[in-house]
Amino acid sequence: MKILVCISHVPDTTSKINFINGDTEFDTNGVQYVINPNDEFGLTRAIWFQEQQGANVTVVNIGGADTEPTLRKALAIGANDAIRVNATPTDGFYVAKQLAEVVKNGNYDLIICGKESLDYNGGMVPGMLAGLLNYNFVNSCIDIKVDGNTAKVTREIDGGKETVSASLPLVIGGQKGLVEEKDLRIPNMRGIMTARTKPLTNIEPTTASIASKAVKFEKPAPKSAVKLISSDNLDELINLLHNEAKVI
């Protein structure tokens, strides 16, 4: 089984979010980048398939040379090889079109994406990729097993979960649950050493039009201070929720 894990290179959750150039660009100054958490769950699940079922795991990212440390980290975690499509991603549709080319050239059986990236929260790449390839697609996946040519996939639905079967090739949008947080892999020294010599191929992007772009950013208005209510005066809390906030 050939698995492709699509990795997004995103600011760490604790990063300060600021904008520059008249609020038209994200300020990368001092920002620590990580593998998008939803992708990391998928990557760890892919490594499980590699260890248990002999899968080959390729990771791919669409990004400039500055994103290579993130791919090297994925290699250190255990991926066999990596591909970087040398382009600055503008929108999800553009990214999906680049990924579709990679999939067509690599004949992958299973393509694992995170259900959304934690920077733009677009949530569109996995579905668009499946749509462009006309592959089966399951979103919000919290479990996947593969037997021969068939995958059994569990997805979250509102108020519960649903298990489906789908034939390969398959694209999934994954999230926590594919593996538990405690099972996420941290690269060890040996992994980091071998990652240096694993293949990382750079390819040039295919021509694709821009479907959308972020033209301006805003930060939320500063929040007014919390109103503290004494625990002896819960009637006041109810009064405020009813008359001021009007939510009860």
Added chain:
Amino acid sequence: MSLLIYAESSEGKFKKVAFELASYAKKVAESLGTTVTAVTVNNNNVSDLSKYGVDKVLKVTNDKLSNFSAKAYADLIVKAAQKENSKIVLLSSTTDSLYLAPLVAVGLDAGFASNVIGLPVNMSPFQVKRSAFSNKAFNITEIETDTKVLALAKNSFGIVENQSSLSEENFEPTLNDADFNIKIESVEKGSGKVTIADADVVVSGGRGLKGPENWGMLEELASVLGAATACSKPVSDLGWRPHSEHVGQTGKPVATNLYVAVGISGAIQHIAGINSSKVKVVINSDPEAPFFKVADYGVVGDAFEIVPKLTQKLKEFKAANS
């Protein structure tokens, strides 16, 4: 060139988000001097849509669609958009709508903006405001394609009544066998409980509650508020509560009118997931808990005393105001 909305139903009844979406679409349609068409699936009673400004309904009735299939639903929405020559297609932000949205975008070769939180700020070029960076910022997205697909964030626009005269039409798009390639094996769903996705109020507990045996008081509070219960990540990691209740950045997002957090310190990942809720009440024994910085109302003290007392007082309030 009517606007098209997918008005989502559950068990033959419209979800509340469908009415919010209709309200939003009507406002956009008015500014463009056009109408709103809704496409519905296996819903026989569509007249409610006229209260929120929908002008025309395309009713799809097909037993094969009784189970959700993202591909089939996306396919019929694409065909409805083509039939109506709709250049703007609007969807809700439920799990199912967000699942099918990118497939619709590919089908219509349309740019897609999710998490949309307001009316378009500009029509030409077409620009909308959406939330990004896990609710820590907004961005104005410009969609360059001729056809646009938008997913409206829950609770961002509200339901606005706007009576219209509704025409109904049966719509029978041809669906492909390939639309049903994914087979449902089993479904696990709690019955009779308010889900986090549908709830107007969510009551959430953290490690401060000390153990799963103490969730009874939280459920009572939730019950009097008509709320869904939720929990922080450590609580689900410890197995005190099921994963489906975990809210936060890697769990479920929450965008309710009222979010009550009990014994949750307010880690940045938790806040990211719940920050688009309108009103946040925090009950915590630690006055330094970071959650108080983003809360609207706070009570410092022992949850084991406060929660039962608050439940009792809310019961009295509800009895007096019903």
